[in-house]
Amino acid sequence: MTAAVPEPATPLDTVELTRRLREAEAERDRVTAQLQRLESSTAVQLARVLAAGARNPRRGIVDVPRETASLLRRRRSRRAGVTPQPARTSAAASPPVRQAPPMAGDRAGSVGADLGSRLVAASALLVLPRDRPVLAVVAEPSLGRAWADAALVQVLRPDDATAVLAAVGPDVLVVHAAAGRAGPWAGFGSYEVPERDLTVRELLLAARDRNIPAVLVAAEDGQDLPLITDARSLFAGEVPAGATVGDVLAAAGRVAA
Amino acid sequence: MRRAGLTALVADVADPAMERLAGALERNDVKVRRTGQGNGTTAPATLLAGVLEEDGREPADVVALGGTGLLAEAARAAQLEGRVWAVASGLPPDAELLRAVPGPIAGVAEVARWVICSHERTRGLVDARIEAVAKRTAVLPLEPAGDARACDPAVLDAATALLLDRTFPAAPWPSRPRPLRVVVAGHALHFLEAVTQWLRGLPEVELRIDQVPSFSRHDEAASREHVTWADTVVCEWASPVAAWYSCHKRPGQRLVVRLHRAELYSSWWEGIDVAAVDQVVCVSPHYARLTREITGWPADKVVVIPNYVDTTVLDRPKLACAPFVLGMMGVVPSRKRLDLAFDLLERLRAEDPRFSLHVKSRFAWEVPWAWRDPDERAAAEDAVRRARRSALLADGVVFDSYGPDVAAWLRKVGWVLSLSDDESFHLAPAEGMASGAVPLVRPWPGSETIYADEWIAGTGDGAEEPVDAVVARMATRVLDVTRDGSWERLRHEAQAQARASFDVTTVCELFGRILVEDLSAGG
Numbered sequence: 071m072t073a074a075v076p077e078p079a080t081p082l083d084t085v086e087l088t089r090r091l092r093e094a095e096a097e098r099d100r101v102t103a104q105l106q107r108l109e110s111s112t113a114v115q116l117a118r119v120l121a122a123g124a125r126n127p128r129r130g131i132v133d134v135p136r137e138t139a140s141l142l143r144r145r146r147s148r149r150a151g152v153t154p155q156p157a158r159t160s161a162a163a164s165p166p167v168r169q170a171p172p173m174a175g176d177r178a179g180s181v182g183a184d185l186g187s188r189l190v191a192a193s194a195l196l197v198l199p200r201d202r203p204v205l206a207v208v209a210e211p212s213l214g215r216a217w218a219d220a221a222l223v224q225v226l227r228p229d230d231a232t233a234v235l236a237a238v239g240p241d242v243l244v245v246h247a248a249a250g251r252a253g254p255w256a257g258f259g260s261y262e263v264p265e266r267d268l269t270v271r272e273l274l275l276a277a278r279d280r281n282i283p284a285v286l287v288a289a290e291d292g293q294d295l296p297l298i299t300d301a302r303s304l305f306a307g308e309v310p311a312g313a314t315v316g317d318v319l320a321a322a323g324r325v326a327a
Numbered sequence: 328m329r330r331a332g333l334t335a336l337v338a339d340v341a342d343p344a345m346e347r348l349a350g351a352l353e354r355n356d357v358k359v360r361r362t363g364q365g366n367g368t369t370a371p372a373t374l375l376a377g378v379l380e381e382d383g384r385e386p387a388d389v390v391a392l393g394g395t396g397l398l399a400e401a402a403r404a405a406q407l408e409g410r411v412w413a414v415a416s417g418l419p420p421d422a423e424l425l426r427a428v429p430g431p432i433a434g435v436a437e438v439a440r441w442v443i444c445s446h447e448r449t450r451g452l453v454d455a456r457i458e459a460v461a462k463r464t465a466v467l468p469l470e471p472a473g474d475a476r477a478c479d480p481a482v483l484d485a486a487t488a489l490l491l492d493r494t495f496p497a498a499p500w501p502s503r504p505r506p507l508r509v510v511v512a513g514h515a516l517h518f519l520e521a522v523t524q525w526l527r528g529l530p531e532v533e534l535r536i537d538q539v540p541s542f543s544r545h546d547e548a549a550s551r552e553h554v555t556w557a558d559t560v561v562c563e564w565a566s567p568v569a570a571w572y573s574c575h576k577r578p579g580q581r582l583v584v585r586l587h588r589a590e591l592y593s594s595w596w597e598g599i600d601v602a603a604v605d606q607v608v609c610v611s612p613h614y615a616r617l618t619r620e621i622t623g624w625p626a627d628k629v630v631v632i633p634n635y636v637d638t639t640v641l642d643r644p645k646l647a648c649a650p651f652v653l654g655m656m657g658v659v660p661s662r663k664r665l666d667l668a669f670d671l672l673e674r675l676r677a678e679d680p681r682f683s684l685h686v687k688s689r690f691a692w693e694v695p696w697a698w699r700d701p702d703e704r705a706a707a708e709d710a711v712r713r714a715r716r717s718a719l720l721a722d723g724v725v726f727d728s729y730g731p732d733v734a735a736w737l738r739k740v741g742w743v744l745s746l747s748d749d750e751s752f753h754l755a756p757a758e759g760m761a762s763g764a765v766p767l768v769r770p771w772p773g774s775e776t777i778y779a780d781e782w783i784a785g786t787g788d789g790a791e792e793p794v795d796a797v798v799a800r801m802a803t804r805v806l807d808v809t810r811d812g813s814w815e816r817l818r819h820e821a822q823a824q825a826r827a828s829f830d831v832t833t834v835c836e837l838f839g840r841i842l843v844e845d846l847s848a849g850g
Binding site: 185188189192227252261262267268296 | 690
């Protein structure tokens with residue numbers, strides 16, 4: 071009789087747990103920031119000064135007026151928009167509070183991993199029994215449908231592509247040279263839509279780092295895109311338009327056609 | 328436009344692109360002084376020293392600099408700030424630009440008025456990699472490319488003329504015995520950035536900024552000095568600062584106050600002595616009417632100057648996919664109604680799966696106040712879930728990162744959405760129109776006073792109707808237009824309207840006039 075082996079977590083479990091952990095961390099950061107604000111408030115610091123003065127009246131006679139004046143100066147300068155200096159009080163000195171990391175909401179400029187992981191968590195397509203090869207594809211959805219019998223096809227979208235690639239761990243990354251003609255990947259490959267080209271380049275580099283072979287499916291008209299030309303060394307192989315899953319796997323060096 | 332008397336310093340003209348620019352400026356009546364002509368081996372530091380010396384003798388309106396070495400040096404030349412036309416010539420191939428734009432181009436962004444690229448594609452890559460210049464890039468075909476028109480002097484001259492007109496709009500008043508002294512006061516002046524930039528460049532204006540620390544506080548001594556000095560004071564916000572100016576202005580001094588929606592629904596404006604104010608500026612006739620109703624201020628004092636867009640920056644060639652791409656900018660707070668954009672896209676994709684929706688925005692989890700609001704948080708989470716779980720949306724919605732590279736992003740957008748429950752102006756449709764996209768505007772209150780009826784998905788008679796019917800009407804419109812091939816005509820019509828009504832040069836002219844005269848309250 072063998073001991074029961076725990077089921078490995080499905081990607082969805084992992085993603086959901088990651089999301090919950092992130093939210094818990096964000097909540098902790100919020101509370102830490104609130105505590106920091108509270109502890110640095112003049113009211114709390116003044117209370118500490120008075121309490122210390124009450125505990126040690128001999129020192130308090132000197133410290134309380136001096137430190138109260140210091141706190142008031144600090145409060146005035148903060149209201150005037152001057153960066154406050156930490157109060158140099160002895161009794162009022164609180165233990166150093168760790169600087170709270172920026173909350174998700176404090177970040178500006180990039181949606182970054184936060185959006186990607188949220189989209190992954192919201193996706194309903196990530197429980198993948200591995201009874202067929204798994205392909206992550208930058209392509210029109212029709213290509214995914216054409217391969218659906220022979221492979222599990224995870225369509226990648228620009229806003230969560232790298233997060234999905236990491237979560238799914240596909241056998242092959244497939245890039246269809248015609249994906250940029252319309253839809254989510256519109257314009258990719260031409261350097262006319264840098265955000266899409268950056269994402270495809272990041273995907274190819276991420277795949278290389280994870281030892282996931284990348285295969286290029288040529289456009290129906292055979293037209294080459296500038297980005298594809300420049301990034302050709304990142305592809306393990308290339309197949310013509312209309313290729314089968316077997317062709318893709320062969321080009322990836324995974325299985326013979 | 329102000330061309331007569333403009334001067335330019337151009338360096339290094341050993342670079343063929345710079346010599347082409349010098350020629351184009353001359354053919355546009357700009358007096359050009361060339362520096363750095365020689366064998367092209369002069370050290371960049373020496374070249375810049377020559378430029379600064381020449382500029383010190385006679386300051387130039389345009390200081391055109393090219394070559395990464397010279398641009399690297401110029402990044403430290405604060406005295407050239409706002410006058411540098413930084414020509415990004417001799418750049419590495421696109422694949423390298425995608426990874427990183429050369430440091431000197433990023434460095435010179437601080438002092439550059441324009442960063443000039445030879446091709447639209449290069450401009451997009453520069454915009455994507457250097458946020459600071461995304462609203463200050465321009466294309467002048469100075470270097471040959473596959474495009475046969477690339478070095479056509481006629482094309483270059485026309486593009487140079489447009490850029491000169493954008494950079495040097497004339498003051499909308501006759502010559503003055505001495506420069507007009509203008510003070511712009513406020514804590515946040517970003518809504519007036521292009522106007523203050525324009526005023527700074529006018530020889531007929533001396534501009535000072537009363538940059539106050541917050542909405543309600545200011546240094547009274549500094550403001551008193553401004554009152555003593557200025558001919559005209561513009562208060563960007565109807566705030567306690569404006570109230571102070573209304574109580575302390577000199578007799579005969581002009582005082583203009585801008586009033587935004589936020590102040591209208593607060594009590595801040597109540598401290599303003601409107602008798603001392605010459606004019607109050609609102610962004611739309613609808614808000615001007617509300618202002619008159621709520622404040623009771625004299626009707627003729629409340630006038631309209633719309634928000635502005637920069638057509639020079641936004642007007643870029645559309646990509647082939649644009650007729651099937653909807654664009655939405657700004658989805659926080661939830662009254663921007665991303666859910667309606669999803670409704671619209673579902674209707675469109677049910678008919679034609681080529682349609683997609685691209686969203687450029689911060690999200691609620693990136694905006695602290697929104698993330699603290701349970702309703703906003705729920706709306707954001709619902710939106711993300713729906714975007715991935717709706718069969719019609721899953722392959723049709725893309726969330727793009729928030730950033731200033733709006734003009735490059737709009738190249739792929741053929742339809743720009745305005746679906747909010749309420750707006751005072753909503754700049755997004757104006758920006759989209761200026762880019763050559765067709766606007767789809769929900770009839771929010773006052774929309775008809777800003778945008779033409781043909782872009783508003785209303786009943787036409789002002790009757791209210793369920794929002795589903797509005798979305799259905801928009802979907803029908805999009806499908807009809809893409810089927811009958813009239814998108815191209817409509818987008819040019821929209822662009823012409825944006826240029827006429829909202830372009831920064833038009834709006835600057837209105838601001839110029841209000842500095843010296845009363846505008847008509849009739850619009």
